[in-house]
Amino acid sequence: MSQPPIKAAPAALLLDAMGxxxxxxxxxxxxxxxxARQHGVIVDPTAIDRALPAVLRLASPLAFPGLEGSELLAAERQWWARRIEDTFRATGGNLAEFELPPRLSLELFDRFAESDLWQVYPDVIGPMGRWHRAGLRLAVVSNFDQRLHGLLEALGLADLLELVVVSSAAGAAKPSPQPFQLALDSLGLEPEQAWHVGDSPEDVAGARAAGITCLRIQRH
Known part of the structure; x- marks a missing residue:
C-alpha cells in the first residue's frame, strides 16, 4: 500500500501566542x-468569564489598516474599551445600565500589559530553545495588539523570536491569511517552508488560506 508523501521539515515555525x-x-x-472594585464597581468574576467570550465573538477584528504609532495605540485602546464596556453590561444586574468610570477601561488595558498576569506554558521553553539552537526560525503570528511585544520580552521569549506579527498592526486578523503572508514576506520564505502552530479554528483556517501547514494544539 502506498504511503502519503512526508512533508519536508520546515525552515520556520509561525507560532500563535495566547493559548x-x-x-x-x-x-x-x-x-x-x-x-473594577478600586473604582467602586462590584462584579462577579464568574459572570465576566461567562460574558467575555461571546463579546469577543461578536466584535470586529482587532486590526487597523494603515494606522501606526500613537494612532494605532489609540485605536487599540478604543477597541478594548468597547469590549470591556460590553462585557460589564452583559453580566446583567445593575451593571446593564451603569455608566463605567472613564478610567476603568484604560487601567484594565494597561494591567494586561503587565507580565505578572501571564505565564509561559511549561512545555514551551524547552522545545523553543532546542528549535532555536538547531537553526529553526521562530516567529509569532497573533490576533493581539502591541502589548504582546513587551509581554514576550518580559516573559523571556523575545530572544528566541525573529519576528512578531500582531493583527492590530498587520491590518487583518486570523482567519485572514494576511498576517501569515506578512510574516512570510518579512522572513523571505514561501508557504511550504513554514508551519504554523496554534490552538484555535482561526489558526487552522488562516494558515490553510495562506498555504501553510498548521498543527493545532488543544490545552485544557
Missing part, C-alpha cells in the same frame, strides 16, 4: 473584578 505559548495565571474575570 499556545502563553496564558493567564488566573481568569480574566478575577482581574476585571479586582480593578
Amino acid at each position: 499556545t505559548l502563553i496564558g493567564l495565571r488566573r481568569s480574566v474575570g478575577h482581574t476585571y473584578a479586582d480593578v
Whole structure:
C-alpha cells in the first residue's frame, strides 16, 4: 500500500501566542473584578468569564489598516474599551445600565500589559530553545495588539523570536491569511517552508488560506 508523501521539515515555525505559548495565571474575570472594585464597581468574576467570550465573538477584528504609532495605540485602546464596556453590561444586574468610570477601561488595558498576569506554558521553553539552537526560525503570528511585544520580552521569549506579527498592526486578523503572508514576506520564505502552530479554528483556517501547514494544539 502506498504511503502519503512526508512533508519536508520546515525552515520556520509561525507560532500563535495566547493559548499556545502563553496564558493567564488566573481568569480574566478575577482581574476585571479586582480593578473594577478600586473604582467602586462590584462584579462577579464568574459572570465576566461567562460574558467575555461571546463579546469577543461578536466584535470586529482587532486590526487597523494603515494606522501606526500613537494612532494605532489609540485605536487599540478604543477597541478594548468597547469590549470591556460590553462585557460589564452583559453580566446583567445593575451593571446593564451603569455608566463605567472613564478610567476603568484604560487601567484594565494597561494591567494586561503587565507580565505578572501571564505565564509561559511549561512545555514551551524547552522545545523553543532546542528549535532555536538547531537553526529553526521562530516567529509569532497573533490576533493581539502591541502589548504582546513587551509581554514576550518580559516573559523571556523575545530572544528566541525573529519576528512578531500582531493583527492590530498587520491590518487583518486570523482567519485572514494576511498576517501569515506578512510574516512570510518579512522572513523571505514561501508557504511550504513554514508551519504554523496554534490552538484555535482561526489558526487552522488562516494558515490553510495562506498555504501553510498548521498543527493545532488543544490545552485544557
